[in-house]
Amino acid sequence: MPDHPLIHMTPRFFTHSRGEFFRTLDQALLPGYRAFPNVRLGDVFQSEAPAAQDLTARMQHEHVDFLIVAVTDARPVAAITLSGTGGDHAGQQRRDGMMDLIFGSAGLLLLRLRSEDVHTHASLEATLWEHLKPAERYELV
Numbered sequence: 001m002p003d004h005p006l007i008h009m010t011p012r013f014f015t016h017s018r019g020e021f022f023r024t025l026d027q028a029l030l031p032g033y034r035a036f037p038n039v040r041l042g043d044v045f046q047s048e049a050p051a052a053q054d055l056t057a058r059m060q061h062e063h064v065d066f067l068i069v070a071v072t073d074a075r076p077v078a079a080i081t082l083s084g085t086g087g088d089h090a091g092q093q094r095r096d097g098m099m100d101l102i103f104g105s106a107g108l109l110l111l112r113l114r115s116e117d118v119h120t121h122a123s124l125e126a127t128l129w130e131h132l133k134p135a136e137r138y139e140l141v
Helices: 016-028 050-059 090-106 121-131 134-139
Strands: 033-040 063-070 075-083 109-114
Touching: 016 033, 016 063, 016 075, 016 121, 033 075, 050 090, 075 090, 090 109, 109 121
Parallel strands: 075 109
Antiparallel strands: 033 063, 063 075
16 A cells, blocks of 8 residues: 555535535425435436437436435436536536437436525425426325
8 A cells, every 4th residue: 555545535525505405405305205416327328329329428427416216116207407607608508408418318307406596495395396297296195
């Protein structure tokens, strides 16, 4: 072993604001749903289509901030990305277009929320249930 470690842990897994959002999101979910942070798209989506090779490769390096999963069958039901004011540049717009294509093709809901907005238990609960399919609202209640 070297005298100085080559690898060390970051002091926090989340920034303070993302940690607050995660705790609020966890409270806003109905029983039977869980949120998982920092999920790589390659762990959620796959494609055998030759036309999707470039997209499939990019999925290995992209992630969503939170993936909401139905606990009963580990089925993803929605994803959340948090974006700040710096997300309005051309590179972010290309990334957003790629995410729209991936999520739209697979039929999975992608919610984009602004990180600078105040997200309360009530506001997140309203946002989630406004967008989830009606059948899913009652499936686990």
